[in-house]
Amino acid sequence: MTYPQTPLSLSVIIPTLNEEFALPGCLQAIKAQQTCGLKVKVLLVDGGSTDDTISIGIEGGADAVLESEPGRGVQLRAGADAATGDILLFLHADSWLPPTAFLAIKNAVDQGHPAGAFYVHHVLSENAGPMVKRLVGIADARSRKTSMPYGDQAVFVTASLYAEVGGMPEQPLMEDLEFAKRLNQRSRFHIVSEIVRTSARRFELQPIRSVLCWWSFPTLYRWGVSPQRLMKMYGHPRSTRK
Secondary structure: OOOOOOOOEEEEEEEEOOOOOOHHHHHHHHHOOOOOOOEEEEEEEEOOOOOOHHHHHHHOOOOEEEEOOOOHHHHHHHHHHHOOOOEEEEOOOOEEOOOOHHHHHHHHHHOOOOEEEEEEEEEOOOOOOHHHHHHHHHHHHHOOOOOOOOHHHOEEEEHHHHHHOOOOOOOOOOHHHHHHHHHHOOOOOEEEEEEEEEEOHHHHHOHHHHHHHHHHHHHHHHOOOOHHHHHHHHOOOOOOOO
8 A cells, every 4th residue: 555655736526516505615615725735626526506506616716627427426436536636635515624624634644644534513503402413413523433434524535545445436325434444444544633614404404314314324334225225215415405
């Protein structure tokens, strides 16, 4: 297994589908980064948006906009295939990086960690009740202990290790855990203690159902339930986004 001791470039890969409301904040957080000498390219991989997502991405500083079939795994793989960075960062469009995220990634790789992710904090609306806050707190706590990070933890990996594990799985759901499993077979994840903030918008709509999915789906997936079947149970992840 190889990885760059002194990484020179970073490709940020953002899958989108009708993300005109969330994307500006995501891109602004990227602009605010301390680049620490890295050459950074932002790749937007759009799955067929019908709103202003693409124009917002271009105006917001994306270096390239790619078109893909919808589906997070498919879109992430398409972005990685087009990326040229020493390091790949997979970032959700409704997530905001901390200001020193790029520096933390570079330091992790320089210290011998070719794959990693961040702590996560789900951002709730002002109307969120105490039960919702407690349930979201469970999800946030998981990110501090797990070696199998979810996609909203801003997973990063060296391009060489990404190639070694066969790339991002092109599946409609659980692509993040399948990818994490493959990476952990080569190198244990390094969890960075800095915090990525991510929207809890979907969770707030159906908190109990969301928690049940978080707890049960990884187990069902390990038992052999297909990603396609789980996707039908979960519902389209962007059907209610605003």
